[in-house]
Amino acid sequence: MYINFIGIDGSGKDTIFNLIKEHYPAAVLTKEPGGTKEAEVIRDVLLNQDLSLKERESKILSLKSLNINKETSSLLDKAIEAIHEEGINRAEPFLYAASRSESIEKVIKPALSQNIPILGRRSVACSVAYQGSARNFGMKHIWDLNFPIIEKAYPTLEIFFDLPVSVALERLSGRTGKQDRLDTEDKAFFEKVREGYLSYYKDICPYPYVIIDASQDIPTVFQGVHNIVSNN
Known part of the structure; x- marks a missing residue:
């Protein structure tokens, strides 16, 4: 089992990841x-x-x-x-x-x-979305750059936590921690990131994935993800 948790900041992926990992104490966390x-x-x-x-x-x-x-x-x-x-x-x-x-x-x-077992946060999908789509370097170009690195280490499943960017930014507005360099980008940038993710899963991704409605409350999302991971 090798499962990645993917989503823009504010999607809840880190919260769900931290809840899921408690059920898999022997897993390698990446x-x-x-x-x-x-x-x-x-x-x-x-x-x-x-x-x-x-x-x-x-x-x-x-x-x-x-x-x-x-x-x-x-x-x-x-x-x-x-x-x-x-x-x-x-x-x-x-x-x-x-x-x-x-x-x-x-x-x-x-x-x-x-x-x-491996539980991971972020993957090549993030590079395709952020650098390929939002930075306009080309989604296929970013995929081709990374393919030799990942081709023999595909995840068995990737879970993408999807929600509108406006909802994610509203959730993030209450955070008080120090921002990193990418946190300072504007809403238009993150809209392109989300578009990049959805395009990646639709047109490029060669391994199994599932898209979760991350606009739901945390207990609901956790239960859905827990069921998915348990059956993987």
Whole structure:
């Protein structure tokens, strides 16, 4: 069992994930970006809005001396080149793919080989939606960039928590925690993210998925998701 929980911030995916994981204490828990020491550095480069471009580049270069695989190293080189040419937004596709490469090779594939259940938050679907659709880098382009990384580690199921962006933003309005770099984008950006997700599942996604109405209350959503996961 390898199940990913996907949705824009405010969809409730993290709340449901935290409830579901209590029923699977032996499961490996993953997240994107992040999940390994190296991938956590990439997460900081991507999401920390206080870093300068020079600081981001320095952190990326520091990874080259660590135990990263060849695919990750190549993607980081492309990220540095993109930062030099167009800034951090253009480097996002390569950085998310690099983080994914590390997580899949060091966490997900070993767990799959040992038949250990995996519960994950976010996946390639997020890259297709955010960078492919909302950033206008092209959904197929982002998929093609990531395909060699994920082709032998597809989830057995992906659960997409869908709801109108206006509802998600209303839920988020009460949050007081520090925002990351992507949290500062406007409503139009997140509308394109949602459109990207729905297009991904309709036209690209090669593995099983289910779309949940996340506008319902948490107990209702949890019960539906719990039933789905239990039967997977």
